[in-house]
Amino acid sequence: MDNPTHQDWLLRLRAGERTALKAIFDQQYTPVCQAIYRFVKDPGLTEDLAQEVFVRLWEKREQLHIDSNLGAYLRRMAVNEALAYVRKKSRYQADELPVHLPGRFATPADQSLAASELAQRITLAIQSLPPRCQSVFQLSRFEEKTYQEIADQLNISIKTVENQMGKALKIMREQLGDYLGVLIFFGWW
Incomplete structure (x- = not known):
């Protein structure tokens, strides 16, 4: 095959060909890292989570049935990996966020600024919640x-949890209204 397609690479991957994994890795590593970095804002952690995405791809190669674009599928895996990591963190602190993306993870500056601004707005919105609402929200959304x-x-009581969560979500919606579509898309609401 002179110019294998994504489907060709997937067939080879399912057959256990490591060269297929390497080819997919070489082609998709940077987009996977970019997708992860938007959430974790740490180059080293980004690389670790990206490795996990490709390890998981290899481990599940025999069960893969990808009807869509392979790149889109891997980016979705990357976003899921990043969100799982973020949710497991007990607290999300805005001061851990760098101002720009380094080197090979670079995306347009306005995207970086928007992602940083969103993270800061989420943090400020969470910090503005009354203490009980804040606790309930963090336990639900970050600790799952x-x-x-x-x-x-x-x-x-469970009813109190429901009421506090409803109150927290209402406050968060009011403060993050401009970003609500993005938050819903990535499963935060």
């Missing part, structure tokens, strides 16, 4: 706890 687990941990 169920309402029952939150109620047990905070020693409150």
Whole structure:
């Protein structure tokens, strides 16, 4: 094959050809890193999570059924990997965010600024919540706890958790209205 397509590479990958994984890696590594970096803002962590994406691709190669574009599929895997990492963090601090993207992860400056601004606005919105709302929101969205687990941990009723979460989401919607579409798209709401 002189110029293999994405489907050709997928067939070879499913057959266990490591050269197919290398070719996919070489072609898709930078876009995967860019997708991850938008969320984690750390070059080293970005590379680690990108490696995880390709390891997972290799491990699940026999079950792969990708009908869409391979690049889009890998970017979605990357976003999911990054969001899983962010959700597991107990706190999200804006002062950890760099102002620009380094080297090979560079995207247009306005995208970098917008991502940084969004992260700062999310952090400020969370910090502006009343203490109980803030606790409930963070346990739900960042630690992925169920309402029952939150109620047990905070020693409150499930109804109180529901009310506090509703209040938190209302405040967050008011403060992040300009970004609501982006937040919904990436599964934050």
